Amino acid sequence: MDRRKFIGVSALFTGAMMVKPDMAFASPAQESKLATGLDIKSYVKEPKRKIPVIDSADVVVLGGGPAGVSAAVAAARSGADVLLLEKQYYLGGLWTGCCVLPIIDTHGCAKNGSWTKCIYGFAQELVDELTKMNMCIVHKGHPTPDPEATKYVLEKHISESGVRLLYNCYAAGAVMSGDRVDALILDCKSGRVAVKGKIFVDCSGDGDILEWSGEDFEKRKTQIGAMWRYGNAENLNRPGVFESAVKNVKFLHMGGEKDQDGLDVYNLTRLQLKYRKMMWEKSMEDKQKPGCEDLFLLDTPSQLGVRVTRVLNAVHNVEFEDSLRYAEYPDCIGLSGGDSSLTYKHGLIKGANRPIWQIPYRSLTPKKVHNLLVAGRCFGFDEGLTYDAREIGTCLVTGQAAGTAAAMAAITRTGVRDVDISKLRQNLTAQGVKL
Ligand SMILES: Cc1cc2nc3c(=O)[nH]c(=O)nc-3n(C[C@H](O)[C@H](O)[C@H](O)COP(=O)(O)OP(=O)(O)OC[C@H]3O[C@@H](n4cnc5c(N)ncnc54)[C@H](O)[C@@H]3O)c2cc1C
Numbered sequence: 001m002d003r004r005k006f007i008g009v010s011a012l013f014t015g016a017m018m019v020k021p022d023m024a025f026a027s028p029a030q031e032s033k034l035a036t037g038l039d040i041k042s043y044v045k046e047p048k049r050k051i052p053v054i055d056s057a058d059v060v061v062l063g064g065g066p067a068g069v070s071a072a073v074a075a076a077r078s079g080a081d082v083l084l085l086e087k088q089y090y091l092g093g094l095w096t097g098c099c100v101l102p103i104i105d106t107h108g109c110a111k112n113g114s115w116t117k118c119i120y121g122f123a124q125e126l127v128d129e130l131t132k133m134n135m136c137i138v139h140k141g142h143p144t145p146d147p148e149a150t151k152y153v154l155e156k157h158i159s160e161s162g163v164r165l166l167y168n169c170y171a172a173g174a175v176m177s178g179d180r181v182d183a184l185i186l187d188c189k190s191g192r193v194a195v196k197g198k199i200f201v202d203c204s205g206d207g208d209i210l211e212w213s214g215e216d217f218e219k220r221k222t223q224i225g226a227m228w229r230y231g232n233a234e235n236l237n238r239p240g241v242f243e244s245a246v247k248n249v250k251f252l253h254m255g256g257e258k259d260q261d262g263l264d265v266y267n268l269t270r271l272q273l274k275y276r277k278m279m280w281e282k283s284m285e286d287k288q289k290p291g292c293e294d295l296f297l298l299d300t301p302s303q304l305g306v307r308v309t310r311v312l313n314a315v316h317n318v319e320f321e322d323s324l325r326y327a328e329y330p331d332c333i334g335l336s337g338g339d340s341s342l343t344y345k346h347g348l349i350k351g352a353n354r355p356i357w358q359i360p361y362r363s364l365t366p367k368k369v370h371n372l373l374v375a376g377r378c379f380g381f382d383e384g385l386t387y388d389a390r391e392i393g394t395c396l397v398t399g400q401a402a403g404t405a406a407a408m409a410a411i412t413r414t415g416v417r418d419v420d421i422s423k424l425r426q427n428l429t430a431q432g433v434k435l
Helices: 003-014 066-077 121-132 147-161 208-213 265-287 320-324 340-345 383-389 392-412 421-430
Strands: 017-019 053-062 082-085 107-109 115-117 136-139 142-145 164-166 170-177 180-188 191-202 217-219 222-231 241-243 250-260 296-299 310-312 332-336 357-360 372-374
Touching: 053 066, 053 164, 053 180, 053 392, 066 082, 066 121, 066 147, 066 191, 066 392, 082 191, 121 136, 121 142, 121 147, 121 392, 136 241, 142 147, 147 164, 170 191, 170 208, 180 208, 191 208, 191 392, 208 310, 208 372, 222 265, 250 265, 265 296, 320 357, 320 383, 332 392, 332 421, 357 392, 372 392, 392 421
Parallel strands: 017 170, 053 082, 053 191, 082 164, 191 372
Antiparallel strands: 107 115, 136 142, 170 180, 180 191, 217 310, 222 250, 222 296, 241 250, 332 357
């Protein structure tokens, strides 16, 4: 059975679907597993129904994490009518929802050997604003904002740029028209509805639209972890406990279980239960330490720390080896750096500082679908780059580029692979992006 047919079959069980006009779901026959790996017990048949279209936009961005907010704001500032869809009731994705606070990747090693800032643009705007509010400190060289202040600032930028935001919208499938995404199907409190768009930007982190549109992607397993916060923690000083932007509040990091499937709901539930229990027990243990009697568990993450699931097989995936040798691309749309200690720890760059690396537009561009771009932790990069390509700094960069290109494609009515690259680079430079 080919992949497209398989996705159709999967849809009966999950509600997720790729629907082609006049395409009936494939017969359930003998399939025993979903495309995402879960066992199929049996089938129910969803009655055929018309799904009301409630909205449309030049650019529809799926996911309000760092990449999605950056994409939506960039597209709106470039003159497009933009709709941003988010299943939660806050912006920032893992950044704010998993207490993943330090913005890594803002610096890297320049060719002359100096540790140099390489990320500017929208990322810099956010850092400047949060710093002015006294809501951002520098932690191990990385700007580290407060999550609530970040949610506030992201929502402010969304409204000021004129992006139309819809919370509580869980995208569950795509309707295709040939090699174009025609609409996204949303499950929300208003019912099952659809929104149409000229250009779609997949910032779901998990590459959901890649799967529904039949685009080429790779599924990866990863370490799934979490971060959380303590209040009244001024006297707690042990490894793994870090200062935050708010006095007496500290955040903690847990790498988590390795080689995990971030698309398996049973596994995600198991990990969430295990980690929350562990965080509570750890807080009780830390409370016993001298001077920590008033310490309390301030919050546990509302999103589990899934690092990578689906990754686009782009027109050109960024290769780890290329990123080490300062590869230059004519369609470079932004730079990224890394965290030398982290990359060293994972044995990826043996002791060297992480070189600044270029991100080509082609790594955000699918090979087949004409009106889809990808940004954030699911754009096209090889496995070696996992610890740099999905950090918040890079997500803000790929988001800004994808949003700007999406607006250009929507306004000039071209496919994403036909966007004028020199104009795109000019537009990004005008927005303060360093190329
Ligand atoms: C434990 C852990 C620690 C980390 N530490 C750091 C760190 O210290 N510094 C750093 O820079 N990076 C860190 N990262 C990486 C970084 O946080 C993420 O890679 C980054 O947030 C990804 O941004 P994104 O916008 O691509 O995706 P996400 O942040 O995952 O955002 C995706 C958004 O899309 C929404 N969404 C998803 N699917 C749907 C759907 N079907 N319908 C509607 N909405 C949907 C989600 O609710 C979410 O808001 C860490 C990651 C983890 C897991």
